[in-house]
Amino acid sequence: MFVKQLLPALAAIGSVAAQSGTCTVSTTTVNSQAEATKLASCRTVKGTVVIGSESGATIDLSGPEEITGDLIVRNNSQLATFSSSSVQKIGGNFKLEEATFLTSLQFPELTEARSIEWVSVTLLNTVSLGPLTKADNVRLSDTFLDTLDGFALSSAKSFKLDNNRRLSEYKSKLTQVSGELIIQANGLDLDVDLSDLIWIANMEVANVTQFSVPALKVVNGSARFDSNLFESFSAPNLTHTETGDISFVGNGFLQNMTFPKLTEIAGGLLIANNTGLDRVTFFPKLTKVSGAIKLRGNFTEVGFPELNIVRGAFDVSSTANIEKSCDKLKESAPRSQGGDGTIEGVFTCTSDNDKANEDTDGSTSDSGDIDGSDDDENGAAGLVLNAALFGLVAVAGLASAL
Ligand SMILES: *[C@@H]1O[C@H](CO)[C@@H](O)[C@H](O)[C@H]1NC(C)=O
Ligand SMILES: *[C@@H]1O[C@H](CO)[C@@H](O)[C@H](O)[C@H]1NC(C)=O
Ligand SMILES: *[C@@H]1O[C@H](CO)[C@@H](O)[C@H](O)[C@H]1NC(C)=O
Ligand SMILES: *[C@@H]1O[C@H](CO)[C@@H](O)[C@H](O)[C@H]1NC(C)=O
Ligand SMILES: *[C@@H]1O[C@H](CO)[C@@H](O)[C@H](O)[C@H]1NC(C)=O
Ligand SMILES: *[C@@H]1O[C@H](CO)[C@@H](O)[C@H](O)[C@H]1NC(C)=O
Ligand SMILES: *[C@@H]1O[C@H](CO)[C@@H](O)[C@H](O)[C@H]1NC(C)=O
Numbered sequence: 001m002f003v004k005q006l007l008p009a010l011a012a013i014g015s016v017a018a019q020s021g022t023c024t025v026s027t028t029t030v031n032s033q034a035e036a037t038k039l040a041s042c043r044t045v046k047g048t049v050v051i052g053s054e055s056g057a058t059i060d061l062s063g064p065e066e067i068t069g070d071l072i073v074r075n076n077s078q079l080a081t082f083s084s085s086s087v088q089k090i091g092g093n094f095k096l097e098e099a100t101f102l103t104s105l106q107f108p109e110l111t112e113a114r115s116i117e118w119v120s121v122t123l124l125n126t127v128s129l130g131p132l133t134k135a136d137n138v139r140l141s142d143t144f145l146d147t148l149d150g151f152a153l154s155s156a157k158s159f160k161l162d163n164n165r166r167l168s169e170y171k172s173k174l175t176q177v178s179g180e181l182i183i184q185a186n187g188l189d190l191d192v193d194l195s196d197l198i199w200i201a202n203m204e205v206a207n208v209t210q211f212s213v214p215a216l217k218v219v220n221g222s223a224r225f226d227s228n229l230f231e232s233f234s235a236p237n238l239t240h241t242e243t244g245d246i247s248f249v250g251n252g253f254l255q256n257m258t259f260p261k262l263t264e265i266a267g268g269l270l271i272a273n274n275t276g277l278d279r280v281t282f283f284p285k286l287t288k289v290s291g292a293i294k295l296r297g298n299f300t301e302v303g304f305p306e307l308n309i310v311r312g313a314f315d316v317s318s319t320a321n322i323e324k325s326c327d328k329l330k331e332s333a334p335r336s337q338g339g340d341g342t343i344e345g346v347f348t349c350t351s352d353n354d355k356a357n358e359d360t361d362g363s364t365s366d367s368g369d370i371d372g373s374d375d376d377e378n379g380a381a382g383l384v385l386n387a388a389l390f391g392l393v394a395v396a397g398l399a400s401a402l
Pocket of ligand 7: 275298319354
């Protein structure tokens with residue numbers, strides 16, 4: 001099908017280009033350097049350029065400054081070096097997919113693309129970009145990149161980094177992310193620095209060694225941290241989440257967290273199986289949680305000094321003795337459990353539970369419903385925490401954004 005379109009498209013290039021600098025190609029497939037050179041006189045390529053599977057080892061697409069559609073390399077095991085000394089803007093998706101020989105990508109003028117989607121480019125390790133300052137969606141998955149210096153976006157809809165085994169540092173210039181940031185399964189020594197980030201809709205971060213969000217003020221949706229290697233976590237400027245949860249699950253080295261300004265979580269709070277955490281006493285200003293609070297771990301102390309409203313359940317269980325904390329927390333239990341009603345859902349607090357770390361999902365059980373009633377109020381409130389769903393939502397969101 002591409003071949004049919006190619007002939008008239010390329011035939012048109014020669015005549016159109018000379019006059020206006022714009023070549024309309026619809027979709028053209030480039031299978032050799034000679035075919036790439038046919039586009040050299042076009043200032044703008046109107047349409048999509050596909051590098052075909054029989055491209056050979058080197059393609060230089062110099063000449064055009066803009067490609068209005070997509071630029072695609074797909075299922076290619078020949079191309080090793082792909083370059084353009086002229087392309088500044090790609091109106092659509094810059095997509096590299098299963099380009100298994102590609103090691104070098106040289107686009108030193110490229111500053112803008114609607115989306116970057118590089119997936120299964122397992123040898124790609126040398127990349128030169130404008131740098132790229134504008135893109136809605138970025139996905140880098142299964143590459144050989146050890147730096148992201150070519151990416152200098154200040155905002156994005158979605159940014160996903162996964163399975164980049166050599167990546168050891170991501171120093172981001174993002175100030176806002178309106179969709180989701182997903183970082184997972186990269187190199188086990190990944191240092192993520194989001195120093196400029198002010199607000200983010202959703203984030204899901206796993207397997208990172210350092211994580212820094214000094215300026216982060218608002219999480220509009222949810223933030224989730226799983227299986228990370230950091231020993232401490234600090235969100236010094238975070239004031240609230242607008243709709244979602246905060247979750248920390250299975251961060252085995254975590255010993256300390258700080259949330260000095262966090263006043264409200266609009267969803268739930270889940271802290272589970274972070275076995276190095278010996279206390280949960282780092283929410284000095286937290287007053288309102290609109291979902292449930294669920295805590296599981298090895299801690300000996302739990303305290304929420306300013307807590308005023310918890311719409312869901314409050315469910316704590318530790319491998320250690322937390323009797324003293326339970327006695328204090330119990331004062332906030334629902335009236336039906338003898339407390340002052342701060343907590344609206346079921347209140348449960350148990351010590352010496354050997355299996356405390358095994359319960360890591362986002363739902364709270366009704367087992368603590370000690371008054372035996374099965375009231376809807378508690379049932380609904382106890383399940384407000386939707387952290388378990390967040391992963392799915394984020395991935396679906398990303399797929400539709402690309
Ligand atoms: C991938 O390219 C090879 C030729 O290099 C071809 O034989 C194969 O059919 C292509 N696969 C797909 C899914 O396009
Ligand atoms: C997130 O919250 C910030 C600060 O309140 C706001 O400026 C921004 O528009 C919100 N973004 C979304 C996507 O809701
Ligand atoms: C990476 O994190 C995921 C959770 O998102 C976890 O299942 C996996 O075991 C982690 N891998 C390593 C090597 O820590
Ligand atoms: C934290 O927020 C305050 C008040 O909004 C601001 O002045 C300060 O610069 C922020 N800190 C960082 C590291 O951005
Ligand atoms: C708890 O975290 C450890 C790593 O710290 C992990 O090996 C284990 O599988 C986790 N347990 C559950 C139930 O997630
Ligand atoms: C926890 O972190 C805070 C802020 O980074 C620090 O002031 C405090 O000393 C730490 N506590 C422990 C026990 O490490
Ligand atoms: C956490 O508690 C479990 C069960 O008591 C225990 O096996 C494990 O060694 C503890 N881990 C840490 C880091 O204290």
